[in-house]
Structure formats: structure tokens, C-alpha cells
Amino acid sequence: MTVALEVTPAWYLVLAALIFSIGTFGLLIRRNPLVMFMCVELMLNAVTLTFVTFSRMLQDTNGQSIVVFVLVVAAAEVVVGLAIIVALLRKRPDATADDAALLEG
């Protein structure tokens, strides 16, 4: 290979943008609440990748601290979200996101 390909931070940013858009697409087309949740996790991961990349570009560790907070919030979100999904799927095992109104009351 004659051309020396160098991995620049831009590659990471573009990859993160791609993962984020795929996650958005999945969130919009899927109807299974569990899979929709996984797509949200994809989007969160794309954002953390962006944060780490900028942290390296700016030589600043505070960007990585934000990633720790994102992780904590993602964990809390997954716990509560899955509890809601469990409550929903108990009422009707084949429930989709449209049936969230079943939990009313």
C-alpha cells in the first residue's frame, strides 16, 4: 500500500454519526419496545464515542468524565425503562409501543 492512510479523529466522528443515524432509524421503524430501547442505547454509545474523540482532540480529560455520567444515566434509564416494559408486557405479551396506553390508571 503506497498511500499512507492515517486515522484522524474525523473518522471516529463520522463513524459515531453513522451509528447515531442507524440508531435513530431503528428507533423510528421498530415497534417492539425492547428493540426500540436497544436502539436508544446505540444512540447513546455514538454520543459517548464522540465525547471521547473530542476529549482526545482537545487534550482534556473532562470529556471522559461526561462519558461516565452518560453511563450512569444509561444504567438508570435501562433499569426504569425495562421495569416499565415488564409491566407492559405482563399485561399483553405481544404489546408494541402503541399499547403503552394500557398502563394508564
Place this chain on the structure above:
Amino acid sequence: MSVELVVFVLAAAACLAGAVGVVLSTNPVHAALSLVGTLFGVAVLFVAQAANFLAVVQVIVYAGAIVVLFLFVIMLLGVDRVDDLRIEPLVGQRVAAGVVSLGILGLLYAALESTGYEATGVVGTVDDRVPDVNRLGESLFTTYLFAFEITSVLLVIAVVGAVLLARRGRRAEIVDPGQEERAEEVAELMAAAEERAGGNGHAYEVDGALVGEPAEPEGEPAEEVRS
């Protein structure tokens, strides 16, 4: 080819394949396993960018805890049925979703292009000889100490909320068998009392009050759940 290029290409391929797998797999279990691929790819990219501690945390928390939680819910509820992706309940939803996500991708790309892929901001002074764990710890426990403490409150609230939400159904299930037992006891007592009384109306009235009791638990747990 530099090592970083090989690592990036492999990790990026794992990330994108996993992401596509999450979106397109019809079985939720396969989607969760594809998610692990993406998470591992992102962890490798963290290592490539000298965020070693975050890579480890990523694998432990995401792959080790969050995905396992997903799989646990899938298996617990037995919802690993296959979705039919050919059904499009909302006409034009797929096209609209494609337009929206491509629009977001375009916006992100335009934003990157407009800055010339340079981060604008105050460039910090990171000493590369200090391990990233030390630097991260110093940042978390000095600059972001208050936010860090607040996250503990957030986690406690999340645990309480999860317990409250998940208990709902189970409470009704636990209450029911006990009430059935009690109803049986009451029926036995009633039969015995009827035998003893032998047509005396007085005893029957007492049993009538008892008989009324097992009838109402049917509706009672539902009310309890609602409140």
C-alpha cells in the same frame, strides 16, 4: 498500514454490523447479541483513543450488565418471538424514518465539514505520563464532584422505581393463593356451622357475613395495584 488503521477498520466494522443487526434482526435475542458487537467495537475504539478505563467500564457496565438485563427480560417474559418486519402498520413510516435519519446524518456531516474536523475549544494540558484513570478520577472528584454525588441519588431513585414498577403484578399473584385458602377455610367453617345449627337461622347469618368476604378479594388486588 498502521496498527491504528487496522484496529479502527475492524472495530468500525463490528460497530456498524452490530448496529445494523440491532435494527434489522427479527428476533429480540439476536438484536441484543448484535448490540454486544457494537458495544465491544466502541470499547476497542475507546482503547485506540487512550481511554482505557472507559473501555473497561464500557464492557463491564454495558455488555456485562445492561445487555444481560435485556436478555434477562426477554427470557423472563418469553417475548423472544419473531417480529414480522414486512408489516408496515403506518403507511410511509419507513420512508419517513429513512428521510429523518438521513437528514440527521447529513446535519451531523455538515456540522463536521463546517468546522473542518477541528474541535473548537480550550485545549487542555494533559500530561500523557499520567495514566488516564488518575486524570479521570481527579476530574470526577474535583470538577464534577457535586454531579457525581447527584448520580448516586439518581441510582437510588432508579432502583426504587424499578422495584415499585416490577412488584405491581407479583403482589396480586401472591395475594390470590392465600385468599383462595381462606375462602376454602371459610367454606369448611360454614359447612360445619350449618351442620351444628341444623336449620337455625341465627348461625346462618354469621356465615353469610363470612361468605361475603372471599367474594370481594377478586376485585381488591386490582384496586390496590391501581392506587
